[in-house]
Amino acid sequence: ARAQYHEFVIKEAAVTRLCRKHSIMTVNGQFPGPAVEMSEGDSLIVRVINRGSYNVTVHWHGVRQMRTGWSDGPEYVTQCPIRPGRSYTYRFTVAGQEGTLWWHAHSSWLRATVHGALVVRPRAGVSAYPFNAGKPPAREIPILLGEWWDMNPIDVVRTATRTGAAPNISDALTVNGQPGDLYKCSSKDTATFPVKSGETNLLRFINAALNTELFVSLAGHTMTVVGADASYTKPYSTSVLMIAPGQTTDVLVTFDQPPGRYYLAARAYASAQGVPFDNSTTTAIFDYGATSSSRSSPAMPTLPAYNDTATATTFTTSLRGLRKAEMPSRVDENLFFTVGVGLFNCSRGAQSCGGPNNTRFAASINNVSFVLPSTVSILQAHYGGAQGVFTADFPANPPLQFDYTAQNVSRALWQPVPGTKVYRLKYGAAVQLVLQGTNIFAAENHPIHIHGYDFYILAEGFGNFNAATDTAKFNLDDPPMRNTVGVPVNGWAVIRFVADNPGVWLMHCHLDVHITWGLAMAFLVEDGVGELQSLEAPPPDLPLC
Numbered sequence: 001a002r003a004q005y006h007e008f009v010i011k012e013a014a015v016t017r018l019c020r021k022h023s024i025m026t027v028n029g030q031f032p033g034p035a036v037e038m039s040e041g042d043s044l045i046v047r048v049i050n051r052g053s054y055n056v057t058v059h060w061h062g063v064r065q066m067r068t069g070w071s072d073g074p075e076y077v078t079q080c081p082i083r084p085g086r087s088y089t090y091r092f093t094v095a096g097q098e099g100t101l102w103w104h105a106h107s108s109w110l111r112a113t114v115h116g117a118l119v120v121r122p123r124a125g126v127s128a129y130p131f132n133a134g135k136p137p138a139r140e141i142p143i144l145l146g147e148w149w150d151m152n153p154i155d156v157v158r159t160a161t162r163t164g165a166a167p168n169i170s171d172a173l174t175v176n177g178q179p180g181d182l183y184k185c186s187s188k189d190t191a192t193f194p195v196k197s198g199e200t201n202l203l204r205f206i207n208a209a210l211n212t213e214l215f216v217s218l219a220g221h222t223m224t225v226v227g228a229d230a231s232y233t234k235p236y237s238t239s240v241l242m243i244a245p246g247q248t249t250d251v252l253v254t255f256d257q258p259p260g261r262y263y264l265a266a267r268a269y270a271s272a273q274g275v276p277f278d279n280s281t282t283t284a285i286f287d288y289g290a291t292s293s294s295r296s297s298p299a300m301p302t303l304p305a306y307n308d309t310a311t312a313t314t315f316t317t318s319l320r321g322l323r324k325a326e327m328p329s330r331v332d333e334n335l336f337f338t339v340g341v342g343l344f345n346c347s348r349g350a351q352s353c354g355g356p357n358n359t360r361f362a363a364s365i366n367n368v369s370f371v372l373p374s375t376v377s378i379l380q381a382h383y384g385g386a387q388g389v390f391t392a393d394f395p396a397n398p399p400l401q402f403d404y405t406a407q408n409v410s411r412a413l414w415q416p417v418p419g420t421k422v423y424r425l426k427y428g429a430a431v432q433l434v435l436q437g438t439n440i441f442a443a444e445n446h447p448i449h450i451h452g453y454d455f456y457i458l459a460e461g462f463g464n465f466n467a468a469t470d471t472a473k474f475n476l477d478d479p480p481m482r483n484t485v486g487v488p489v490n491g492w493a494v495i496r497f498v499a500d501n502p503g504v505w506l507m508h509c510h511l512d513v514h515i516t517w518g519l520a521m522a523f524l525v526e527d528g529v530g531e532l533q534s535l536e537a538p539p540p541d542l543p544l545c
């Protein structure tokens with residue numbers, strides 16, 4: 001295992017998209033940012049130098065960060081932000097995880113442009129790809145799906161926070177930072193991947209979009225999923241992927257069609273009915289034309305309709321872990337969390353109420369709308385014993401019982417309460433968590449991400465979770481392991497993990513608009529007995545607020 005050193009300089013760079021010049025925040029002037037490639041077991045030392053004009057942090061999405069919570073990155077949760085002119089060095093090891101992860105800014109909406117791939121390959125002589133006869137595929141292609149705004153994304157979210165209304169939807173979806181040739185002024189910059197006839201390549205998809213779940217298809221080609229969120233899956237062949245923000249999906253594709261050009265296309269899966277969304281399609285081109293005869297229009301794949309929940313759910317529930325699950329049969333903590341979007345009454349706070357019927361949008365877990373501290377991170381407060389920063393009374397169950405899928409639940413009955421609350425877990429506790437979607441303002445598929453952990457997804461379903469009947473549906477044999485689970489629209493998902501990583505770990509919806517509205521909470525995992533079970537001491541350069 002080796003250690004790699006990188007320098008990430010956060011700075012502005014000029015780019016042109018959709019006919020207009022913009023100055024955007026980047027890492028090292030690149031958009032998308034640099035791909036970090038490593039082998040399992042390697043360590044990363046990344047010095048982030050902030051030469052931009054905003055506070056920033058970098059999160060290593062999906063990296064377990066065993067005992068290195070100081071390097072996890074969410075601002076005000078594990079560290080104070082790196083202020084302009086300052087730097088901070090992230091140090092961690094990626095062990096026991098192989099596949100595709102990514103890194104992104106975890107401050108405001110900076111991750112719209114500050115993100116990149118984190119590729120973890122098997123360690124030579126120790127492990128091998130569990131496909132392609134153990135050999136590396138001919139090519140491995142990281143593909144970042146994203147979203148582009150025709151204005152500064154920081155201003156988009158600031159405006160929404162000020163008015164209480166929903167933020168502007170994005171102006172384009174992108175592949176590797178490019179909208180593609182169906183958008184104005186974008187044709188010549190369409191992402192193009194030259195491939196070779198007969199070869200099998202590994203495509204490493206990352207959904208880096210802020211607020212859009214995506215259907216992805218490649219014209220004329222079958223995709224075989226072999227991994228998701230840096231955990232291997234049993235091979236699953238399909239013509240369409242559904243990838244939610246935060247999730248990654250590794251697929252093998254054999255270029256066995258008549259040589260030519262084929263569109264890769266992605267379009268929104270918009271599960272919240274009636275809510276405005278970007279209905280456009282982003283394209284990239286896979287080119288194994290070689291000759292001039294192939295300059296005709298590429299073939300276009302058929303994508304599901306934006307509201308095709310059946311296809312989205314078929315995809316996610318078809319994934320199975322490659323190996324038998326390793327988890328304790330006991331459950332020490334049986335948690336039931338509701339996740340959803342609601343509304344604050346106008347009287348709550350002096351800011352204007354631009355939401356529906358004089359409200360402000362608010363989102364919550366178990367009716368608690370998460371509020372970040374501002375003077376110190378939760379992890380620093382926990383480590384140093386500072387009082388008054390957070391409370392440890394996050395509820396294990398929702399405060400009220402009602403039909404979570406019902407339309408038009410009275411807002412008086414269910415009004416989120418703002419708070420900085422954590423749920424305490426004992427080191428080593430076996431946790432089962434039911435995530436139940438609500439439908440107070442609108443129901444939606446929520447991609448729920450937990451920092452510092454991978455978890456098994458035992459089951460998902462529609463309607464209200466019913467412990468008496470749904471427990472029988474749990475897959476305890478080969479459930480997929482992920483770091484982000486899509487809780488189906490008007491439905492539920494059940495996950496399990498062992499709290500073997502001490503620290504403070506954010507759990508949130510990976511639709512950034514929902515984090516903005518408070519759809520987050522944090523687990524505080526206590527130290528265990530012995531040095532290998534406790535959080536390391538904070539690094540000397542940890543930023544102060």
Ligand code: C2O
Nearest residue numbers: 059061074246449
């Ligand atoms: Cu990729 Cu807290 O997020």
